[in-house]
Amino acid sequence: MTNSFADFDKAKMFFIIGSNMTEAHPVAATFVKNAVNNGAKMILVDPRRTALAEFATMHLPLKVGSDIALLNGLMHVLIKEDLYDKEYVKSCTVGFEELKAAVENYPPERAEEISGIPAETIVEVARLMAANKPAMLMYTLGITEHTCGVNNVMSCANFQMLLGNVGFECGGVNPLRGQNNVQGACDMGALPNVYPGYQKVTDPDAKAKFEKAWGVELDDKLGMMMPAMFDGLGDGKVKGMYIFGENVANTEPDITHVEHCMEHAEFIVCNDIFHTETTRFADVVLPATAWSEDDGTFTNSERRVNRVRKAVEAPGDAKPNWWIFKEIAKRMGQEWESNSGQEIWDNEVSMLAPSMTGIKFSRIEGDGLQWPVPDLDHLGTPFLHKDGCFTCGLGNFKPAEWTPPAEVPDEEYPLVLSTGRRLYHYHTRTQTGRSGGLNELLGEETADISLADAKKLGIANGERVRLSSRRGSIELTAKVTPEVQEGMVWMAFHFREACANWLTNGVYDPVSQTAEYKACAVKLEKL
């Protein structure tokens, strides 16, 4: 996030798109609701009427996968009615003419045709946004999990820059990170293109720096992204795989394909705390310490590096993951010095990642620090790009054309399936399924469908149904709900038998390689 959670309850205007915050980030949502109760306005853009809709000034139930058309339509109005922040655009950004030319083709009427949001609503929202500044834009996986995910993100950024909302408290572009430490895993360079602190593996200076620090020669080629890794197992390009704490057999799209790929591996190692559907494919399973059994840090969505502390001893012979990697390195010929979470952070991470130089364990005993923290006296950065002075210089408008999802409903598969998370469980229930009470609060998956489709198909609430896509078929209980719009089915991926990923489409954004979990074509039958 460019901004902080502390901004949420002080904000006066929100634009929330593709984020079911009350279920996926419940505590963040409480601050948004507080702000609304104090008079803030909120535009909620979501195909579903999620719980935040009750608090929204306007809820825009757009069609699945039409975000760019809607955002371009809003920007069209802002430019046409001369409502955008001209001073900001002039002094803080580049590429306005290209943006203007691109959104010229999205008059509200065309945006309506694609998104289903009435043209007059689009005009009204654009005017409301222009009149209430700054506004915080929040998004989650509803924006990124599309074949046009990167363009969706760019469109959110274009919109906020056009409004002059980036670089201020209670403004900015704020992706709420899904997992506790997905931000940190990126920051640490668990990505095929960057070292810790986003230093590019293709940059000779960065390579030289890490070669010196680690005392080895490094490769300057980009590595594989996850989808290519699995395809690589399937076609023999990848022989060995190390899977650390991920239940990919349930979380990746098109389970049948992923499992087929893993069956072809020559050698798979898993570090985990439980057997999962994925460890079945392993040749070696290494038992790891869990959360609260070791010391370290997590980095949250607002770039805050927070302490995680050991509270109890791990069971049996389980060992910290960092220790496991260190021991394998030793057996492959390298001795690493750091011998605890603190030594790894203080002596390596903060020495190598310039944005984290000022973060040491001794400084984050309390509330942690938000990077960038360039030196030991720096108090952290609650929001980025202060006053529109972008980290990279000028904010770069990257106009995007709307593209439909890779698979759209047709005669055979007439409904669109969109997927996500529910409040009471987390991902594949490895943790929540073993925490007392949570299974009682939510014990099974449902196919959430609209009243209109339920009526059309003669399905009553609670009846068993079969839901099928071109990749698979599952049986589960139907939940008839006003949350879901006609023509749409919604479900989560928490339960193995009724996991949405038997059905989801393994197609990816060409740049980010993020899968299109939010849209595929399905058919629904009463059992």
Add this chain to the structure above:
Amino acid sequence: MAQMKINGQSVAFEPGQSVLQAAQANGIKIPTLCYLAEATPTGVCRMCVVEVVGADRLLPSCDTPAGEGMEVITDSPRVTEARKAILEMLLASGEHNCLLCEANGECKLQALAYEYGLEAPATLPAKAEFPLDDDYPVITRDFSKCILCGRCVQACNEVQVNLAIPAPWGPRQDQEPDKGWFPLVDYENCTHCGQCVQACPVGALTEKKAKGKGRSWETKKVRTTCPYCGVGCQLWLHVKDNQIIKVTAVEDAQPNRGRLCVKGRFGYDFIHSPERLTTPLIKENGEFREASWDEALDLVAERFMEIKKEHGPDSIAGVSCARSTNEDSYNMQKLFRAVIGTNNIDHCART
């Protein structure tokens, strides 16, 4: 800054502050029960009453605005007598038997009764006179211990804004005189976040899973970060005998300021599951067998070196973990880059 006098001492306050806030900001203690910092003051329990020079009645300091030149006395005999009377009434109002109460040692009513030197009432009302809501899995609501302070109502409606404990609320005779009024829950809206439990100053609302597991003086409190979503809420783990028995929110901490959701508060005991992996496993003829760390680690290193030699470093790929610590992810990418020799390292950020 505006000035007022508290107990004869001149203190500065910000306009808009209540007398209670002005006192707290100047390190002067006034006891409270119903006051919930993040919600609108209600003044319902009257525990925080003070004498204000010029006012006939004692005034609740939480609900009385501080004023320029105001003179306040927080601990006069009159104030003390009033507080004692309130405490006596509360102690007699329900089944306040500390002996078996989950809140023993953490109860504000117990602490105040002790501080003001009260005697226990001769008879306590029978438990059966009060509703008990124990049907849901994570929270027990025992209204025999409820003091009708309304903090749970405010925590639900004003802090979490789940609107699951219907207002209006207040002295029970104003509601249904026959049955009495209790802050019962509308489970259509309840998210089981437990903010009401966190707010309850007595033992009326308690964490069901913690029952009988340990009392406050027997536990060690460890601050940590929640393992679920990307908000990064700050938690207190209550630990006894190598077990987490309860989780509460760290008040006044960023980013969650004392708030949690159902997973953060109640999704902790997976670590104690008997299904945990406790020893390295090696697959032989399709079955896993137990192995020592040396054997398992040697095998992993040996197989990776073989594959690297035969097919090159780019034939090995790693999926790191967005759930584990930064330090774990750092070491994994270092293993891939510095030891195996490939940038084939990724994690689920993109999927």
